[in-house]
Every structure is written in C-alpha cells, then in structure tokens.
C-alpha cells in the first residue's frame with residue numbers, strides 16, 4: 001500500500017527531475033516515465049482499484065492532485081526549454097545587415113544615375129533642394145507659362161511629341177525640357193526658392209548625340225536680390241565641382257530662350273584626353289548649358305510680382321555631361337539593354353557620390 005509520505009517523496013523527486021531536464025527530449029522521457037501508460041504515477045492510479053473505499057477516498061484526490069501538479073510543472077518547463085531553444089536559434093542564425101558585403105555586387109549604376117547623383121550632391125551643398133514634375137505635361141506648363149508665344153516657331157524647335165487629345169482639348173505633350181518644373185515650383189511654394197529638377201525629357205530626334213528621350217537638370221533660384229553675378233558664380237562653382245578641377249575658364253555667350261532675359265549659353269575651355277574631356281586647359285570651347293535671368297513674364301505667370309521677385313534659371317543635359325566626363329562617344333547605347341556596356345561604363349552602387357571623398 002502507498003502511504004502519503006511515499007507520494008510526497010515521489011513528487012519531490014519527479015519535480016526535481018523536471019526542473020533539471022536540459023532539453024525537450026529529456027523532458028518528454030520524464031513525462032512518459034511518470035504519467036505515461038506504465039509511468040510511476042499511472043501505476044499507482046491503477047492500485048486505487050484494489051484499495052478499500054476509505055483508503056481510496058484519501059489516495060484518489062492525492063494522486064489526482066499529484067498528476068495535475070506534475071502536468072503544470074511539465075508545461076512550464078517545456079515552455080522554458082522552447083524559449084531557450086528559440087533564442088539559441090535566433091542568436092546562431094542572426095545576420096548583421098550593417099556589415100559590408102563580402103563580394104563586389106553584380107549590378108552597377110547607370111552613368112545617368114551616377115551623374116544625377118553627383119549633380120544633386122553638388123547643388124545640395126549650395127543649398128538647392130530637389131523638385132520633380134510629371135513627364136506628361138500640359139501646354140501651359142511646358143510652353144505658355146514659360147513665355148512661349150502662341151503659334152510661335154519656338155515651339156517647333158523643340159520637336160515636341162504631342163499626346164492624343166480629347167475633342168476640343170489642347171493636347172498634352174511629353175515635356176520637351178525640365179523648365180515646366182520651374183512653373184510648378186513657383187506656383188506651389190513661396191520664395192525664396194532654390195531648387196534643381198532632374199528628369200526625363202522628350203524630343204523627336206535620333207542620331208549619335210540625340211535620342212528621343214534624354215535627361216536634363218533644371219535649376220531655379222528666385223528671391224528679391226539674386227542677380228546675374230550670382231548666376232555666374234553658382235555655375236562656375238558647379239563646373240569646378242563636377243569636373244573636379246579648380247581651374248575653370250568660362251564664357252557666357254548671348255543666346256535666346258523665351259523664358260529668360262537676358263539669356264546665355266555657358267561654354268567652358270577644354271581639351272580632349274582620349275574619349276573624355278579635361279576642363280580648364282586646352283584651346284577649345286564647349287557649350288555645357290543654357291541659362292539666364294528668369295523672364296518677368298514667367299514670374300508673372302506664376303502669380304508673383306516681377307517688381308519684387310527675380311532670379312536665375314539654368315538647364316543642362318545630363319546624358320551629355322556624362323558623355324563628356326566619362327568619355328562615352330555615342331549616346332544611343334545609353335538606352336540599349338546591353339549589360340556589357342553597363343558593366344564597362346557603370347558605377348559601383350556601393351560608393352555614393354560625395355564631395356568629401358570624391359564624386360566618382
């Protein structure tokens with residue numbers, strides 16, 4: 001016959017074993033040994049049938065209580081061991097995503113993306129924010145607000161792609177330049193304004209240096225005091241930073257754009273070194289951008305008072321800058337999916353352009 005003191009001893013032993021179980025397999029073996037079909041506690045339960053009713057009244061509840069307490073202990077120990085197993089797995093399988101990659105990445109940055117990045121870095125350093133506008137523009141933003149007269153031939157010089165229009169509507173266009181972002185910015189924000197606007201532009205043209213889609217970066221500064229001297233200084237600093245030289249010689253040739261007055265094209269002195277250009281020396285001049293003081297009519301179109309506000313704008317071809325700086329003679333492969341070209345001319349995506357350690 002089992003006395004309650006035996007049960008106490010059994011409970012103490014089993015409880016201690018459960019607490020000491022080091023893994024789930026050991027714990028399950030303990031469970032089977034105590035509560036399984038032939039477990040120590042189960043065998044004692046079987047003895048109840050042979051007991052007198054008085055004994056059974058004492059031992060029945062005692063055994064059931066023991067069974068419940070052991071089950072509770074088993075559950076608790078199981079949860080603890082499972083947690084520990086999970087933590088160990090997490091610790092051993094963790095990946096430090098901040099560590100540098102071991103192998104050189106396979107992809108590379110397209111030269112256009114690289115140059116856009118360089119431009120953003122240079123102009124950010126001068127306090128310019130980046131603005132954007134849609135590729136499909138309306139006539140107002142692309143032409144009218146930029147002081148292109150109605151039916152004026154200036155609109156034709158852009159070789160515009162027109163979208164199909166609904167009856168009676170003015171057709172939308174694929175923007176022919178990034179200048180419409182000037183208008184959007186002046187309409188949507190208050191001066192002082194200092195932005196660059198990189199993006200895709202479209203003109204119906206195709207040869208070694210022209211593709212129907214190409215990239216420009218626009219610049220716009222509007223406040224009360226900015227004058228032509230600032231325009232010149234800003235662009236000289238830009239050329240020096242972009243071509244990574246401190247010797248920049250530039251000339252501003254009078255030009256015509258409907259949206260600037262006066263207007264100029266900026267040329268820099270250069271010489272060819274292989275396919276690339278070296279800026280600052282040589283005896284040749286190369287046109288790199290268009291610029292000018294924002295025309296009063298443009299300022300007026302955007303609801304600002306031209307007697308109070310003024311500023312300058314400039315626009316340049318990103319693809320062309322990339323060809324010059326990195327010595328690519330033909331523009332067309334820029335937009336052909338040829339991975340050999342990209343692995344030759346592409347840039348590491350892991351080395352970000354910055355002014356401290358170098359742009360490229």
Ligand code: PHE
Pocket residue numbers: 176177178179218219257260290291292313314315316
């Ligand atoms: N939008 C002009 C072009 O595409 C460039 C430009 C921009 C000129 C801003 C002057 C001022 O040719």
